[in-house]
Amino acid sequence: MDRLLEGKRVLLGVTGGIAAYKSCELARRLIRLGAEIQVVMSEAATRFVTPLTFEALTQRPVLTDLFRPEAGSRATVHVELGRWPDLVLIAPATYDFIGKLACGLADDALSALVAAAEAPVVLCPAMNHAMYAKPALAENLNRLRQWGYRIVGPERGELAEGEIGWGRLAEVETILDAVEYELLRHDALHGRRVLVTAGPTQEPVDPVRFITNRSSGRMGYALAQAALWAGAEVTLVSGPTPLQPPRGVGFVSVRTAAEMAEAVERHWPQTEILFMAAAVSDYRPSQVAEHKLKKGEGPTLRLDLEKTPDILAWAGQNKGARILVGFAVETENELANAMEKLRRKNLDLIVVNNPLEPGAGFETDTNRVTILDAEGHLDDWPLLSKLEVARRLVFRVGQLWQQRHP
Numbered sequence: 202m203d204r205l206l207e208g209k210r211v212l213l214g215v216t217g218g219i220a221a222y223k224s225c226e227l228a229r230r231l232i233r234l235g236a237e238i239q240v241v242m243s244e245a246a247t248r249f250v251t252p253l254t255f256e257a258l259t260q261r262p263v264l265t266d267l268f269r270p271e272a273g274s275r276a277t278v279h280v281e282l283g284r285w286p287d288l289v290l291i292a293p294a295t296y297d298f299i300g301k302l303a304c305g306l307a308d309d310a311l312s313a314l315v316a317a318a319e320a321p322v323v324l325c326p327a328m329n330h331a332m333y334a335k336p337a338l339a340e341n342l343n344r345l346r347q348w349g350y351r352i353v354g355p356e357r358g359e360l361a362e363g364e365i366g367w368g369r370l371a372e373v374e375t376i377l378d379a380v381e382y383e384l385l386r387h388d389a390l391h392g393r394r395v396l397v398t399a400g401p402t403q404e405p406v407d408p409v410r411f412i413t414n415r416s417s418g419r420m421g422y423a424l425a426q427a428a429l430w431a432g433a434e435v436t437l438v439s440g441p442t443p444l445q446p447p448r449g450v451g452f453v454s455v456r457t458a459a460e461m462a463e464a465v466e467r468h469w470p471q472t473e474i475l476f477m478a479a480a481v482s483d484y485r486p487s488q489v490a491e492h493k494l495k496k497g498e499g500p501t502l503r504l505d506l507e508k509t510p511d512i513l514a515w516a517g518q519n520k521g522a523r524i525l526v527g528f529a530v531e532t533e534n535e536l537a538n539a540m541e542k543l544r545r546k547n548l549d550l551i552v553v554n555n556p557l558e559p560g561a562g563f564e565t566d567t568n569r570v571t572i573l574d575a576e577g578h579l580d581d582w583p584l585l586s587k588l589e590v591a592r593r594l595v596f597r598v599g600q601l602w603q604q605r606h607p
């Protein structure tokens with residue numbers, strides 16, 4: 202579990218709708234991500250969920266009354282708390298509360314806090330579909346959007362009353378994505394077009410069998426996510442994995458090395474940075490049997506293999522002033538082999554990992570990598586989550602881009 206939001210302060214505002222119970226899960230998930238949470242509830246919200254539940258989850262007093270501030274020592278708690286958060290998240294946000302914000306009112310603890318807050322505000326509306334259809338709401342949301350509020354959801358789906366319609370609180374995952382984006386975004390790759398390849402490839406032997414490898418795709422998916430946080434426009438070309446592509450990437454699903462090569466050839470000319478994190482099969486069966494291979498009489502079976510297209514070498518030959526990052530999985534002479542690969546394939550950076558080290562390589566959430574650049578500089582990073590490796594790598598590539606395009 203990544204503690205991505207370690208040290209970040211989130212003020213969670215809960216207003217009086219049925220979906221208030223989902224905020225408990227939201228608070229729990231934010232805490233697991235490492236965030237510090239201060240809950241502030243409208244009076245109506247306390248009719249749906251008790252402050253005690255949030256106090257138990259967050260280990261902090263909940264603020265409900267501006268004039269009896271349990272959550273602060275001073276009378277000017279709204280100003281004090283207004284300065285505290287890195288982000289204000291209001292989920293659920295009622296029809297009423299949205300109206301209040303759009304009118305610039307500050308007549309209870311939460312609205313006064315939003316008025317005094319300097320941090321960005323993420324608002325997650327949730328209500329009955331008839332309330333959601335009202336022009337007053339549309340206008341209020343538009344106004345808030347123009348003022349810089351980020352509106353997440355609502356979604357269409359089953360509502361509290363059992364009807365289907367628009368108004369359902371965005372899924373917790375969607376809200377967390379928005380919170381992570383708001384808290385982690387930066388502009389190291391702002392406006393850059395980034396291509397990432399990820400996962401293994403599968404090379405068919407017959408209609409039911411294939412040759413593949415142990416790549417989980419996690420490193421490439423983490424890179425796609427980190428590049429999005431860095432402001433890039435991201436295309437992710439992925440071999441088969443069970444992972445969910447990060448929201449906001451252009452996703453291209455492929456199976457074989459030939460399909461991956463075709464996808465990279467199509468996208469590389471329009472992109473500026475390529476992270477080639479996929480574990481592409483070097484070989485494939487020369488012939489794919491039309492029918493399932495039967496168990497033969499003899500003790501062995503021979504498969505003839507032929508080389509697959511070398512995607513990285515192709516991208517290196519067609520690179521120009523763009524940036525190409527390769528990955529090397531080496532189990533011996535790691536650095537010498539990686540440096541040789543960097544030169545041979547015309548890479549700018551190579552990320553070296555040794556899958557035999559504990560916590561590194563395939564099928565783990567962590568990685569221990571060494572980064573080499575074309576000048577021979579070496580950066581040895583400690584054991585980190587793949588997301589943290591991706592974040593650092595994105596910063597490193599951002600610097601490289603700045604040097605090349607001052």
Ligand SMILES: Cc1cc2nc3c(=O)[nH]c(=O)nc-3n(C[C@H](O)[C@H](O)[C@H](O)COP(=O)(O)O)c2cc1C
Nearest residue numbers: 216217218219243245246295296297298327328329
């Ligand atoms: C059972 C019940 C469910 C409600 N659900 C919602 C809802 O999902 N969304 C909403 O905007 N209002 C809902 N309301 C209405 C709000 O609670 C009401 O407008 C209240 O004044 C909101 O106060 P607040 O915005 O200060 O939290 C509901 C009311 C009741 C009694």
